[in-house]
Amino acid sequence: MEGAAADAVQRLHPAFTTFINSGYLESQRQLRDRLLKGEWDETVKEWALRNGVAEFQKYVVEHGEEKGIKVSWDDIQKLYANPEDLSPLADNEPARLMAQAVITQADYNTDVRLQAK
Secondary structure (H helix, E strand, C coil): CHHHHHHHHHHHHHHHHHHHHHHHHHHHHHHHHHHHHHHHHHHHHHHHHHHHHHHHHHHHHHHHHHHCCCCCHHHHHHHHHCCCCCHHHCCCHHHHHHHHHHHHHHHHHHHHHHHHC
């Protein structure tokens, strides 16, 4: 009987160890993903959105006059303070649409670059 039990343990031990390790590794992966998402939401996302506002500001300076987009300094400062609130541009549909596109693209591009690393 002891020999049969030892054989059973020897056969089951690798499978049991693999099963336990796979659960541990999966929990580690999930924890890593949650931590990275938290870091993204708290730090990198804000930077990416503000970078989008800077790109929008550059666009307005370079192409705003020819495209009929005029944005005041105060409105740009409000966008920097809260890049997701486009209400300062509510009266100016072309500016609001362009700001949303540029800010969203900057956010997306940063996310994609970080995921690629």
